[in-house]
Amino acid sequence: MREHKFGMIKEKAYAKINLGLDVLRRRADGYHEVEMIMQTVDICDDLTFEKSDAQGVHLTIEGADLPADGDNLICRAAALILEAGTVTEGVRITLQKRIPIAAGMAGGSADAAATLRGLNRLFGLGYSMQELRELGVRLGADIPYCIEGGTMLSEGIGEILTPLSSPPACHLVVVKPDINVSTAFVYGNLKADSLPFHPDIDGMAEALSQGSLKGITDRMGNVLETVTEKAYPIITDIKERMRNLGAENALMSGSGPTVFGICKEKETAERIAADIRKRDPSGAVFVTAFHGGAQERL
Numbered sequence: 001m002r003e004h005k006f007g008m009i010k011e012k013a014y015a016k017i018n019l020g021l022d023v024l025r026r027r028a029d030g031y032h033e034v035e036m037i038m039q040t041v042d043i044c045d046d047l048t049f050e051k052s053d054a055q056g057v058h059l060t061i062e063g064a065d066l067p068a069d070g071d072n073l074i075c076r077a078a079a080l081i082l083e084a085g086t087v088t089e090g091v092r093i094t095l096q097k098r099i100p101i102a103a104g105m106a107g108g109s110a111d112a113a114a115t116l117r118g119l120n121r122l123f124g125l126g127y128s129m130q131e132l133r134e135l136g137v138r139l140g141a142d143i144p145y146c147i148e149g150g151t152m153l154s155e156g157i158g159e160i161l162t163p164l165s166s167p168p169a170c171h172l173v174v175v176k177p178d179i180n181v182s183t184a185f186v187y188g189n190l191k192a193d194s195l196p197f198h199p200d201i202d203g204m205a206e207a208l209s210q211g212s213l214k215g216i217t218d219r220m221g222n223v224l225e226t227v228t229e230k231a232y233p234i235i236t237d238i239k240e241r242m243r244n245l246g247a248e249n250a251l252m253s254g255s256g257p258t259v260f261g262i263c264k265e266k267e268t269a270e271r272i273a274a275d276i277r278k279r280d281p282s283g284a285v286f287v288t289a290f291h292g293g294a295q296e297r298l
């Protein structure tokens with residue numbers, strides 16, 4: 001079929017980590033009510049969007065073995081916004097995948113959010129950020145946050161978002177061991193009514209507003225570790241190594257298995273990364289930094 005070249009739109013989909021993650025309760029409908037401090041990090045997927053004469057959504061993926069059909073969150077997000085905007089034209093999408101998959105870094109949600117932003121621009125649909133969030137939550141609880149990213153308190157099932165002050169500059173070492181953890185397994189095995197601890201999310205928000213790195217690292221906590229660490233002790237090992245080698249603190253992100261360590265000096269993050277790569281070359285290891293989300297994209 002003949003193809004016309006229209007303008008190409010590019011979007012970056014940034015991964016997130018959780019500086020704090022608390023679960024308040026399990027609702028009757030099965031969703032969990034959460035309090036999470038979300039933070040984008042400088043690890044991203046690249047997406048491109050182009051109008052096409054061919055009907056429907058055509059996705060090409062580089063860098064990962066993922067379904068490129070209707071199961072992919074990108075295709076689901078595209079179908080949702082095109083239908084809402086009564087767009088009948090086709091679209092070609094490419095994904096360059098770099099964010100580790102099933103890692104607790106919201107890679108799929110970030111791609112879906114980038115798709116909503118990209119197609120909103122490509123077809124001039126005029127949806128506000130709030131409207132994109134409302135579309136996104138129909139596909140996944142982390143998608144509303146991923147629309148803008150940055151530093152946010154996420155409550156409810158993830159749809160109530162409050163922007164927070166960015167953390168002070170520091171360096172991160174991010175390690176995804178070579179195991180895949182299903183988010184459904186972790187939430188399914190969480191004893192939400194009898195958690196042994198609750199991280200101080202309000203104190204963390206306060207520490208962010210004061211720009212206190214120590215206030216932040218002292219309060220890092222994730223109740224999902226109670227499930228994932230028990231099933232995968234490698235997570236505990238990585239956290240301990242990070243702390244022993246000079247990280248201010250280390251924590252599992254989301255439902256895991258990714259672990260991040262916060263370091264004051266880049267050399268410390270690089271030393272930890274080198275040590276972990278040597279011990280377990282099968283995992284993915286990044287030395288990176290926090291990213292400001294939409295504010296930094298402007």
Ligand code: ATP
Nearest residue numbers: 072073101102103104105106107108109111183254
């Ligand atoms: P979260 O932190 O939101 O739980 P995650 O990092 O644990 O996310 P994802 O990388 O988003 O997990 O992937 C979860 C599952 O979603 C994968 O097993 C994959 O098959 C499916 N998936 C669908 N679309 C995508 C996509 N574009 N990128 C990654 N995974 C996708």
